[in-house]
Amino acid sequence: MKFLIACLVLLLTGVAHAADVLHLYNWNNYISDRTLARFEAACRCRVVQDYYSDNEEMLAKLAAGASGYDLIVPTGNAVESLIKSQQLRPLDTQMLPNLKNVDPAYLDAFFDPGNRYSVPYAFTITLLGYNAQKMRELGLPTDTWAVIFEPKYLAKLKGRVTVLDSQRELMAAALKYLGYSVNDTDEAHWRRARDLILRAKPYWAAFNASSYIKELTVGNIWLAHGYSSDMFQAQQDALHAGRPFTIGYATPREGAVLALDSMVLHKTGSRPDLALRFVNFMLEGRNSAELTNLIGSGNPNRAALPFIEPAIAANRTIFPTPDIQRRLEMLKDMDRTQRRVLSRMWTEIKVR
Structure with missing residues (x-):
């Protein structure tokens, strides 16, 4: 009997542990391993990533029936497509106090007026x-x-x-x-x-x-x-x-x-709570800056700027001047x- 009870406990704790998984569908090389490790430690969960190299590839995979992704990081036109096809969960902004860190210039974009579904990640x-x-x-x-x-x-x-x-x-x-x-x-x-x-x-x-x-x-x-x-x-x-x-x-x-990539919650994901925790975590200045320092992405997060390496912050190909910005289109x-x-x-x- 004791053996059976022990097995049942192990089974139940194993199921509970398995449920604490965030399924992230992301671009290749688009987050630091150190950042992921910190999030996993903070939420006592595990992040499992699948990767894509083009928005059309990601959209086609979802259209073919891929499911179970809690969080995706698509570009604006793909966000627009996902909203039109009603594949996204609306955001609970009360769970996102760090949303205030985003530069208003990157909010309220044409693909998601009012940011009901998307939060800027990088560009x-x-x-x-x-x-x-x-x-x-x-x-x-x-x-x-x-x-x-x-x-x-x-x-x-x-x-x-x-x-x-x-x-x-x-x-x-x-x-x-x-x-x-x-x-x-x-x-x-x-x-x-x-x-x-x-x-x-x-x-x-x-x-x-x-x-x-x-x-x-x-x-x-x-x-x-x-x-x-x-x-x-x-x-x-x-x-x-x-x-x-x-x-x-x-x-x-x-x-x-200009590609503005955003974090969105897919309807088929089973852990929107973890997804929102991850979004808010990535809106913290140091975490967001780590992405730019690692891969040289542009950053829409004002709180990240003090933590970005000076040489990267001064790189006008990564952070374009107004003259260059006028020649860019989403x-x-x-x-x-x-x-x-x-x-x-x-x-x-x-x-x-």
């Missing part, structure tokens, strides 16, 4: 990262989208260029280079962007949204279209590895995408017809 700029020595030797510009689209430049870089494996991001870069908004929905303009991409494609090494950091760091790739936080990481990795070159990154003068969600047309063009781009 990045989609730009160009490059091997500074190689680009200088080749006499190539590093401040224009022309360098990934024009054959006169690409001829010197053939097989050494990667672009994001993201239909929205790559089309946005092409549209910006052509002088259009990243949210332009004119199909004639999309066809011009598609043709520009197809002309450049033979010179590219790959569509790559996950390993281009490593490829830049080891010198296999000399130019990459990607996120500012990834380029920061590649720069630091090359420096720490003692590479004989440096990684630079720059915002193209034509303009670029991607907006599309309707079903627009998505279908763009997906068809994307398939054509990938298979040709």
